[in-house]
Amino acid sequence: LYALIAVVAKEFVHGWYSNITPDHTFVDEIVRIIAHCTRALEQRLRKADLEALLLDEIPDAITAHVHAYGVSRQSLHPGRFTSDPRLTYHTLRPHPALSPNPVETDPATVLEQQQNEAAWRRLLVEGILAVLLPTEDLENGCLRTLVTEVLSEMVIGNGIAGK
Numbered sequence: 197l198y199a200l201i202a203v204v205a206k207e208f209v210h211g212w213y214s215n216i217t218p219d220h221t222f223v224d225e226i227v228r229i230i231a232h233c234t235r236a237l238e239q240r241l242r243k244a245d246l247e248a249l250l251l252d253e254i255p256d257a258i259t260a261h262v263h264a265y266g267v268s269r270q271s272l273h274p275g276r277f278t279s280d281p282r283l284t285y286h287t288l289r290p291h292p293a294l295s296p297n298p299v300e301t302d303p304a305t306v307l308e309q310q311q312n313e314a315a316w317r318r319l320l321v322e323g324i325l326a327v328l329l330p331t332e333d334l335e336n337g338c339l340r341t342l343v344t345e346v347l348s349e350m351v352i353g354n355g356i357a358g359k
Contacts, residue, residue, distance in 0.1 A: 201230045208350045209342075229333055229343055236328040264288040292316055313357070317348040 205227045213222055268285035271278065286297050293316030298306040321344050326334065333339055 197234055198231055201227055201234065204346070204350060204355075205230070208346060225339075226342065226346065229329065229339065230347070232330065232333075233325065233328040233343075237324075240327075261289070314349070314353065317352050317357070318344055321348040321352070 205223055209226055210220075210223045264285055267288060268281040280297075283297050286294060293313045294309065295312055296305050296308055298309040300306070322340075325340060325343060325347075329340070329343075
């Protein structure tokens, strides 16, 4: 995990920062803070009830998803009334990051949905950092913003959601 953090910092932060200054202190500090967050997350995971999460909450979420997906694909009156299954699914299981339902023929809805998803990722990372960062680092707005952007856009946005 630390090697992955170092690679992300080298590729996404050091690339532009080395054009400004040859000093590596900033990149090292970013890596230190992200490593601190991962250690704090690891400690919180050790205290969490993973058994209940794996055996109760995740199966319930998957069951609700499969049920909503099945309902969205069903048509009570085939041929006469049709609706977009994606719109039906998002009506049954709304999520702020997935709103509005993107319509391929309307680029404005696609752009708005992408902006909502980016805002949701930032909110998610800010909430996580509020719990995991040390207080002195959390009070540093510049540092918090940089770590938020690296994690929300580079790691979650391009690394996880982009795949």
